[in-house]
Amino acid sequence: MDAGWISRGKGKAMIRRVLSSPVIACVFRIFLGAIFLYAGLIKILDPSGFARNLIAYQVLPPIFISIAAMTLPTVEVLTGINLLLGVWIDGSALLASGLLGIFFVALLLSLIRGLDISCGCFSTAPGTDTIKWSFLVRDILLMAMALYVVFFDQKYGTVRYMIRFVRFSRSRKEDP
Amino acid sequence: MPKVSQKLKTSILQAAGIMILGIAAGILINALRPDQLPWRGYKMQNGSVEEISLQNAWNGHQKGEVLFLDARDSWSFEEGHLPEAVHCPPNALDESFPKIQRLLAGRMMPVAYCDGEGCHLGEDLALALKQRGMTNVKVLSNGWSRWMQAGYPVERGKP
Numbered sequence: 001m002d003a004g005w006i007s008r009g010k011g012k013a014m015i016r017r018v019l020s021s022p023v024i025a026c027v028f029r030i031f032l033g034a035i036f037l038y039a040g041l042i043k044i045l046d047p048s049g050f051a052r053n054l055i056a057y058q059v060l061p062p063i064f065i066s067i068a069a070m071t072l073p074t075v076e077v078l079t080g081i082n083l084l085l086g087v088w089i090d091g092s093a094l095l096a097s098g099l100l101g102i103f104f105v106a107l108l109l110s111l112i113r114g115l116d117i118s119c120g121c122f123s124t125a126p127g128t129d130t131i132k133w134s135f136l137v138r139d140i141l142l143m144a145m146a147l148y149v150v151f152f153d154q155k156y157g158t159v160r161y162m163i164r165f166v167r168f169s170r171s172r173k174e175d176p
Numbered sequence: 177m178p179k180v181s182q183k184l185k186t187s188i189l190q191a192a193g194i195m196i197l198g199i200a201a202g203i204l205i206n207a208l209r210p211d212q213l214p215w216r217g218y219k220m221q222n223g224s225v226e227e228i229s230l231q232n233a234w235n236g237h238q239k240g241e242v243l244f245l246d247a248r249d250s251w252s253f254e255e256g257h258l259p260e261a262v263h264c265p266p267n268a269l270d271e272s273f274p275k276i277q278r279l280l281a282g283r284m285m286p287v288a289y290c291d292g293e294g295c296h297l298g299e300d301l302a303l304a305l306k307q308r309g310m311t312n313v314k315v316l317s318n319g320w321s322r323w324m325q326a327g328y329p330v331e332r333g334k335p
Binding site for chain 2: 076088091
């Protein structure tokens with residue numbers, strides 16, 4: 001069934017154009033970067049609160065709680081900074097999707113077991129942000145964005161891109 | 177295909193690099209901060225406290241034998257707390273301890289509570305009280321949520 005005024009070929013081409021637009025990957029990348037940076041910083045500010053969150057999940061054995069609470073937030077922050085600046089995009093987006101995958105499993109297990117715990121996603125305060133099934137959807141959406149960045153990012157809007165752009169426009173001004 | 181696997185290889189190497197850097201930074205930051213986490217298994221506190229069941233807490237309250245101690249933040253306390261509860265976050269115990277002693281009058285049983293399975297402030301508070309000699313202290317775990325779910329009466333207002 002064709003929509004009449006738009007042929008199927010045109011629609012396909014449009015979808016392809018949208019999918020391959022460098023701007024989308026750039027927007028996703030910056031959005032993810034900001035989220036990871038924020039989530040990591042919140043946890044760095046309150047390590048013992050985050051450790052409590054981790055204990056409540058009952059996923060990690062007790063000996064790993066400390067090391068996870070120490071290092072996961074800084075890994076998140078570094079991933080966020082890399083995504084924001086556009087440095088090592090492929091690796092940081094891959095790491096982001098991996099982390100989101102781990103969070104997904106932890107959330108899913110806790111929801112199935114009916115644990116009434118704080119997510120510890122964007123806040124370390126106890127009793128807030130209690131986990132819900134909708135958090136899984138949020139996680140999946142973020143993961144899809146991260147995977148999109150892994151596969152389709154064209155280095156648009158990175159710091160290096162901007163520096164090159166500025167240099168290029170300057171050289172054109174000086175040398176008309 | 178070789179192009180894809182090359183891309184994947186670089187991605188994995190970069191991801192590993194970020195992880196190693198992140199882990200190193202995390203360990204370094206932890207070593208530098210004053211409130212650092214202990215390396216060996218994170219523990220809340222030493223010792224343990226007995227729990228009280230919701231039913232027993234309710235019965236005790238009706239008989240006037242139980243004094244509830246709210247270990248949550250003051251904002252949550254104002255929003256609503258268990259009847260006749262005293263606001264008493266563990267880090268401000270020095271100020272509230274004399275008041276608790278006076279209210280208990282040697283007869284009532286102190287019952288600490290917080291909200292949510294993940295909140296250990298109730299346990300922390302009970303342990304701190306135990307260390308100060310209140311050996312009959314109990315914990316109502318996930319107290320606020322369970323009390324609300326049971327439909328028991330609550331109070332509102334400032335401490």
